[in-house]
Amino acid sequence: MDFNVIMYIFFGIVSIAGGVILVGAKHPIRGAMGLLTTMLALAAMYAQLHAHTIAVFQVIIYAGAVMVLIVYFIMLLDIKSEDYAKPFSKFFWFGAPLLLFAVFYFIFKLSMVIKSDGAFFATLNPSLVSPNAPEAFGGIKIFSKELLTKYLFAFEFVSTLLFAAIVAVIAIVQLDWKGKSNE
Amino acid sequence: MNFDPIFLIGEFSLVALIVILTLVDAMRKPVFALLGSSAEITPDIESRNRQATWIAGIGLVIVAAVYFIFGKATSGESVSLLHDSLRAGGGVYIGKLAIIGAGILTILLSARYTMAQSIPAADYYLLLCFSLLGALTLIAAENFLMIFLSLEMMSIPIYALVGLKRYNSRVGESAIKYLLLGGLSSAFLLLGISFIYGMTGTLVVNDVLTHLSQVSQTVSSEMLLMGLGLVFIFVGLAFKVSLVPFHAWTPDVYEGAATPVTSFMSVAVKLAAFAVILKIFAGSLLFPAFDPLFSRLFAFFALLTIIYGNSVAIVQKNVKRMLAYSSIAHAGYMALALAPMGHNIEAVQAVLFYGIGYIAMNMLAFGVLVYLTYRDKYCETLEDLTGIARKYPGAAAVMSVAMFSLGGLPPAVGFVGKVQIFLQLINGKFYATAVIALLFSMVALYFYINVIVVMYMKEPEAEVANIDKKSMLPVWLTLGFSTLFILILGILPSPLMEWSLEWAKMLF
């Protein structure tokens, strides 16, 4: 197997492990670190798939800004240790095996189909990037070119979406709003 | 770049309205103070609210007029704009008018709510306009990227609108519930889109459908992965239209949100999300690899939704909660027509007909609840409605019209809509489904009629409180328009049928 493919699978496992830590950790900062692991592993996976620009964006936006946001909120909330040291609900021990069973059953079924349908997967390229991909695929130049020509409307629409998000944040906070609820 | 701005005139004028509203509010001084200000207490906030309400109301009417007049030219042939980002013109014209109309009705309902001091009116209307913008681009979206972005554009402002009165703990609960479940549904949608994109290499819906038509009928990994993608997309959108089992947020959010917001999200969001479901699935049901699976899936979920929504609505004491469960059930009726839609365009038309008619019925029902506002408290429970017919015969009469229409009795538009849906089911040979659905719409009659009984035949326990009738003039506009819409189109449904057929042709 190709070294890239091995690394891809490795980072996939790391990202899932990070997700498990995020959900399972009883300590908020540990959960946040699990999330950070997932985000960085995802960035590594994007890089393996030659989506270099997306990998950089992932690191800057998620591992940078969003993680700062999350750690900052954990700091502000300062959740007491008693609150997060609570054991899992008893439904967890019922639901988690069920979920695991469902996932493994699905993977099993899928692998059966793949086995019987080898022809289709033989047409797929074993390496991570299609040989038909253009030169410098996933680089910032080709990415920007697509974004600003083919996906121009989406690009402009995102600025309106961010505008909407800013208005939504300020509307919820209601800073200079003296009028309280009359209920 | 082949791009004619006339095709997006509605969106552009709405964006202009948003910018004007933002900048005028940013001045922090009442610019149009002349417009009926009774500046006594905190003149600043109240006049700003008044001004924002006026600008939003008049502005949206102008947007509708501009789109009605200039957009008319585009209603002939639909074109794909901006590298397959949006498909504008053609039948979408009707859909966009219906959604802008729902926005205007909502503004009329919320005028009194926002002119008081409790919330910042400018923010409220900005969020409403953003959500409208999202709905407009959502029904016109041509590729999955735009579908996702528009869906977010439509939902994010509504999360904030629901939580706008955040001093109330029930409001906070409903807002956070909607936000978390909405985020989850977006994640499902994205997962589905990435499956589809991974298998086809394209984001344009029509190209994806072309790929789907080439999938072989035998069980193969290609079919499995594409089908999985379609299922995830369906789950993501089913959250928005609140089909069982993705309905859990609906009653709490509808109850917690202010009544005008509830009315908006129960009609505009539902119609737009259904238009997307139709766009993606009406085409994919044509293909032998997916038709039996998805037809059964839709029929199953629709039946589940109808049974659950109608049975739980019976025990509700709170009218808003009852209307929430009824809105779940109505999503079920619309989803029923999805089952046979792969075979004929009339099924798609029936869904759209029902969706547009549903705007008027639900606006009317929630409008009456807004109208019966006692001392800044919305009418919410059945007790609040008890015996109002003597004191407010008009409100009781239009509420009865709404209940007739929601229950699917003639001569309301709901009757025609339901008949069309059941006809399609029978044409598509879904006999058992049709019978069960019909049975449960009989059950539903109980709680719709119960509201009428309570209003007319019971004596109020306490004296019915007085309503500030003068401030309710805009609400009456909504009530009057919706009632006329329901009754006229209930008796003469052919124009609406033609419009929805036009729209259906574009989605099919």
Add this chain to the structure above:
Amino acid sequence: MTDQYLPVLLYILIAAVTVALILILNAIFGPKAKHRKDFPSKSTPFECGSDLLEENTRRVSIRYYLIALLFVLFDLEGILLYPWAVVARSLGSIAIIEIFIFLFFLVVAFIFAYKRKALDWR
């Protein structure tokens, strides 16, 4: 193509080895505990070792949250300027129009935030 990430991989490996080394040395030479309860400071939010100055049970101003959220939103806007800068020259004059439309909404949103005193610290 991904060969250029080898230094990053090396960096990750060195970091991992360093951390593992510190932890192992700590486990060998440091004080040993049977249970986490023996170290109450292990369950404080940041595990930084020094005790909390005060029990932080009071509510903090919502402005902290607002600033953090606005930071993320404007950060996103900033990120999206980067692709534009790469191709601005090759796209020609149309790029100027594109970015002005993009920045127009950003500026309107900024004016709104500014006038609502969202960026005011008082």
